[in-house]
Amino acid sequence: MIRHQIxxxxxxxxxxxxxxxxxxxxxxxxxxxxxxxxxxHGDYASSLPLRLAxxxxxxxxxxxxxxxARIPTGGAVASVxxxxxxxxxxxxxxxxxxxxxxxIVRQGEAFGDVPLGAGKRLQVEFVSANPVGPIHVGNGxxxxxxxxxxxxxxxxxxxxQREYLVNDAGTQxxxxxxxxxxxxxxxxxxxxxxxxxxxxGEYLVEIAEQxxxxxxxxxxxxxxxxxxxELHDLGVAxxxxxxKRDLATIGVEYDNWFSERSLYNDGTYEKAMALLxxxxxxxxxxxxxxxxxxxxxxxxxxxLVRSTGQPTYFASDIAYHYDKFLLRGFDRxxxxxxxxxxxxxxxxxxxxxxxxxxxDNLTIIxxxxxxxxxxxxxxxxxxxxxxxxxxxxxxxxxxxxxxRFNFVSRxxxxxxxxxxxxxxxxSAENPVYYVQYAHARIAGILAQALDRIEDWSxxxxxxxxxxxxxxxxxxxxxxxxxxxAIAISLEPHQLPYYAVELATAFHxxxxxxxxxxxxxxxxxxxxxxxxAAQLVLARTLSLMGMSAPERM
Numbered sequence: 341m342i343r344h345q346i347x348x349x350x351x352x353x354x355x356x357x358x359x360x361x362x363x364x365x366x367x368x369x370x371x372x373x374x375x376x377x378x379x380x381h382g383d384y385a386s387s388l389p390l391r392l393a394x395x396x397x398x399x400x401x402x403x404x405x406x407x408x409a410r411i412p413t414g415g416a417v418a419s420v421x422x423x424x425x426x427x428x429x430x431x432x433x434x435x436x437x438x439x440x441x442x443x444i445v446r447q448g449e450a451f452g453d454v455p456l457g458a459g460k461r462l463q464v465e466f467v468s469a470n471p472v473g474p475i476h477v478g479n480g481x482x483x484x485x486x487x488x489x490x491x492x493x494x495x496x497x498x499x500x501q502r503e504y505l506v507n508d509a510g511t512q513x514x515x516x517x518x519x520x521x522x523x524x525x526x527x528x529x530x531x532x533x534x535x536x537x538x539x540x541g542e543y544l545v546e547i548a549e550q551x552x553x554x555x556x557x558x559x560x561x562x563x564x565x566x567x568x569x570e571l572h573d574l575g576v577a578x579x580x581x582x583x584k585r586d587l588a589t590i591g592v593e594y595d596n597w598f599s600e601r602s603l604y605n606d607g608t609y610e611k612a613m614a615l616l617x618x619x620x621x622x623x624x625x626x627x628x629x630x631x632x633x634x635x636x637x638x639x640x641x642x643x644l645v646r647s648t649g650q651p652t653y654f655a656s657d658i659a660y661h662y663d664k665f666l667l668r669g670f671d672r673x674x675x676x677x678x679x680x681x682x683x684x685x686x687x688x689x690x691x692x693x694x695x696x697x698x699x700d701n702l703t704i705i706x707x708x709x710x711x712x713x714x715x716x717x718x719x720x721x722x723x724x725x726x727x728x729x730x731x732x733x734x735x736x737x738x739x740x741x742x743x744r745f746n747f748v749s750r751x752x753x754x755x756x757x758x759x760x761x762x763x764x765x766x767s768a769e770n771p772v773y774y775v776q777y778a779h780a781r782i783a784g785i786l787a788q789a790l791d792r793i794e795d796w797s798x799x800x801x802x803x804x805x806x807x808x809x810x811x812x813x814x815x816x817x818x819x820x821x822x823x824x825a826i827a828i829s830l831e832p833h834q835l836p837y838y839a840v841e842l843a844t845a846f847h848x849x850x851x852x853x854x855x856x857x858x859x860x861x862x863x864x865x866x867x868x869x870x871x872a873a874q875l876v877l878a879r880t881l882s883l884m885g886m887s888a889p890e891r892m
Contacts, residue, residue, distance in 0.1 A: 341820045349412070350371035350388065357406050366395045366396060369391050371388045383430060383432045385428065386428045401424060415436060418431045438803075449878075453495050454824045457493065460671045460672065463672075464500060464674045466489075466676035470516075475731045477729045482676050485676055487502070487885055498827070503595065516539055516579075519535060519539045523547075524552065525560065613655070615662065620632070631654070654684070665701070673702050676705045685706065708753060709756075711758070714761050748835060752831075766892075774840065779889060783891070793860070796867040808851075812848075813869070
């Protein structure tokens with residue numbers, strides 16, 4: 341991409357200046373460039389002279405001038421300038437910019453791909469909600485974040501696996517099964533109370549009715565006896581099926597569904613605990629088994645196995661990450677967790693280090709809560725699920741695209757308000773409509789053009805010289821840089837902002853530059869530009885898991 345080419349030119353200029361004795365032959369930091377906020381400062385700027393000045397013993401501005409003089413113009417680079425206190429500003433050639441439309445069209449749907457993660461296996465585990473209820477709106481934010489990250493990382497050449505951990509071994513599924521059994525008994529006229537801490541949603545009545553229809557009364561036990569283990573497994577399986585149906589409505593597909601129980605059934609849990617023991621990271625006291633977190637920088641030790649013999653959630657999670665890193669061999673793992681897991685992050689990092697894995701290879705993204713609004717009013721309860729608002733309810737009201745876009749549009753660590761009324765509005769106030777309308781407008785232009793021009797592939801791109809045309813091309817060329825930046829920072833909220841900026845650049849071009857005119861040569865060039873814009877906009881929407889409509 342052009343950004344890396346510019347950085348290479350700066351690095352070569354520094355070496356040339358050092359060889360000529362114009363600057364001291366000291367080591368130089370990476371010549372990273374950025375896009376200036378103000379267009380008059382060029383297309384790219386480097387602050388390297390400010391960072392190198394002290395080591396070189398030179399004034400930053402003078403150092404910038406020496407380096408700038410060594411950067412050749414021509415080809416992609418139109419000019420190189422310097423600015424106080426020590427910046428190098430580079431402007432791209434309008435002719436080169438116009439020529440890049442062909443490159444975008446040539447790459448097609450692959451435009452935006454970068455080779456950053458080639459040869460590396462990376463797992464993204466996200467949501468992994470307990471299979472005790474429907475996917476709720478808070479989980480939905482994790483879904484959108486995790487799936488968008490996976491899409492971007494895949495575009496950055498990582499070999500990606502999306503994984504959902506089915507928590508089928510804990511006390512929550514036991515409470516779920518006890519609640520389900522009470523509902524099942526009630527269908528046969530038995531008096532059965534919902535257990536303390538049970539689940540109140542109507543969805544459990546529906547599952548109980550399904551079990552009655554499929555199994556009759558075969559799952560009933562004599563009064564006073566607990567539910568049969570089979571009911572637990574049947575109930576969890578039905579909840580997982582329901583979760584998969586909910587995921588289908590938002591277009592999320594997992595590559596692997598991992599059972600927590602399997603960690604205990606196949607010996608993985610024991611292997612992980614044995615490794616921690618071997619490394620001196622386990623202690624026994626007060627009748628319990630402890631992870632000696634304090635020796636690894638944590639404030640206190642953490643219980644792995646309670647005095648009852650029951651492993652804690654933390655112990656299961658250690659075994660799970662042992663499986664990810666040491667058995668399945670992922671180079672990196674990204675866990676996307678809800679805000680209630682914030683306190684779990686430091687000890688999980690410590691546990692990974694105790695397993696002999698570089699903790700930097702585990703990234704944990706914590707996403708904050710979502711508040712649903714209708715204008716100024718807060719939406720509070722779901723009729724079907726009791727105390728939660730389900731993701732399906734929100735999708736049914738505003739659509740999957742609006743849900744995805746809005747859930748990714750804020751940094752994960754920021755609380756977000758989601759205005760349902762705004763999400764349904766068909767106006768420029770609604771960013772989802774605004775972006776998708778740009779794609780639909782392009783589709784309309786190209787369909788109309790076919791009545792006059794059958795083929796514009798030979799359009800002369802040198803005719804593209806209007807500032808609105810060049811601004812649109814500049815914005816399109818930013819996509820590969822953005823994919824790389826998100827793959828490094830793991831901050832997908834940059835994508836919706838880019839989508840709005842790209843749509844704005846197109847709408848501005850459309851208002852200022854007549855696409856179909858009496859000048860057929862110019863029309864063909866602009867149609868080529870419009871075709872490229874369609875490709876880039878569709879790819880951007882695809883990276884967010886959204887549709888690119890032909891009509892609105």
